């Protein structure tokens with residue numbers, strides 16, 4: 001369970017101060033499928049980075065499964081992220097001069113998975129996103145949408161109980177988008193928790209719940225019948 | 228006029244060979260507004276990089292306004308790009324540790340525009356894309372969609388006669404997308420030539436012509452009534 005209480009995030013100071021989040025509270029139960037929407041600059045990625053323990057709030061509390069994330073040190077945070085969370089970044093954040101396969105294997109290596117098992121799971125994840133023919137290519141030898149799909153495969157390879165995906169279909173054509181949504185739908189049916197940021201209504205339609213941010217605040221949080 | 232004749236692009240060799248473009252021919256007259264669509268990996272960005280003189284074909288010919296681009300040296304290509312072409316990259320390609328304003332001023336500086344005029348035009352371009360409050364921020368202090376809009380402002384600041392935009396709305400919410408499409412529509416009405424890559428049908432609906440790529444080949448090239 002993700003429990004966010006009155007979280008704020010402030011950048012800069014003086015007249016360059018930016019209030020990215022102005023007091024956000026939400027609870028995500030295990031197995032929920034949440035879409036976060038909102039205008040460009042409304043605070044979506046900032047909120048997701050806090051949910052994924054990649055950033056800390058300026059004020060407020062964040063608990064994952066009862067643990068206060070603010071009380072963990074860097075090493076404990078890294079273990080928590082590696083064991084429980086898969087993260088698809090808005091800018092992909094792939095390691096440039098490393099093959100797609102090595103990029104997907106990396107979180108498995110951090111988690112202590114042996115080489116043979118790592119290779120098998122990484123190849124399965126790349127095959128799932130339609131990139132079986134591109135495993136040996138580096139990111140700069142791949143198209144934008146192919147890089148995005150490598151980033152998705154990397155987040156899935158560790159079979160995380162929580163998947164956080166920031167605009168996972170921004171660079172994908174309709175067919176690839178439907179493939180990715182199919183993967184997320186199956187993941188949700190198997191009981192995993194999913195939080196995804198999107199600006200596309202037809203992507204948000206797959207979620208069970210839609211949260212809307214305006215200028216760093218939640219202005220809507222409602223359940224919907226998922227597509 | 229952009230005149231592409233039987234262009235191919237091949238990467239790699241042996242069994243790692245990738246035929247990104249397999250013989251593409253098209254002509255774009257001055258003032259045309261073209262949308263290029265196709266699946267992830269179908270060759271859209273590769274074609275656009277050739278149109279923008281950022282990459283050379285493996286075989287075939289490409290003429291801009293009667294000049295054979297293949298016969299120009301690096302210096303002449305750089306001058307041609309700076310004087311005639313505005314490019315919005317799929318990955319934005321902003322300079323990381325430089326403010327949004329400095330990023331937008333850069334092509335104007337290369338073109339020899341004086342400091343005062345540069346500052347005025349760059350601020351006007353950033354204001355046009357809704358980022359008047361963010362001119363002093365570096366890219367890593369901006370959201371994904373804000374970075375994308377800085378990249379659009381940079382391509383517009385030089386008032387290019389040809390605008391090439393690769394997925395310019397991939398990270399933008401509906402309102403920001405409509406703002407950007409409004410800018411492109413006005414640019415087209417003023418006689419500029421626009422070629423844009425998109426996977427979103429409602430973005431392509433603004434173009435006067437749709438070209439579809441499948442696996443490195445043009446399978447469709449038709450006029451439509453623009454929205």
Ligand SMILES: Nc1ncnc2c1ncn2[C@@H]1O[C@H](COP(=O)(O)OP(=O)(O)OP(=O)(O)O)[C@@H](O)[C@H]1O
Pocket residue numbers: 134140141142143144145146171172173238239245246247265266267268269270271272273274317
């Ligand atoms: N430097 C490279 N070396 C090897 N293959 C490459 C290289 N650059 C691109 N490719 C391959 O060429 C093909 C076309 O790539 P391109 O970037 O043009 O696709 P695209 O249509 O823009 O895709 P997307 O919609 O995902 O951005 C892809 O299969 C890609 O893997």
Ligand SMILES: Nc1ncnc2c1ncn2[C@@H]1O[C@H](COP(=O)(O)OP(=O)(O)OP(=O)(O)O)[C@@H](O)[C@H]1O
Pocket residue numbers: 011012018019020038039040041042043044045046047090361364367368369370371372373398399400
């Ligand atoms: N390091 C930083 N320093 C200063 N301001 C920042 C920083 N990072 C983000 N911001 C600002 O915080 C606000 C929220 O950013 P955030 O990335 O969360 O937006 P977003 O909703 O994800 O937008 P997008 O849809 O464009 O990706 C933006 O106005 C942005 O400019």
Ligand SMILES: [Mg+2]
Pocket residue numbers: 044045046090166370371372
């Ligand atoms: Mg974002």
Ligand SMILES: [Mg+2]
Pocket residue numbers: 143144145271272273317393
């Ligand atoms: Mg591309």
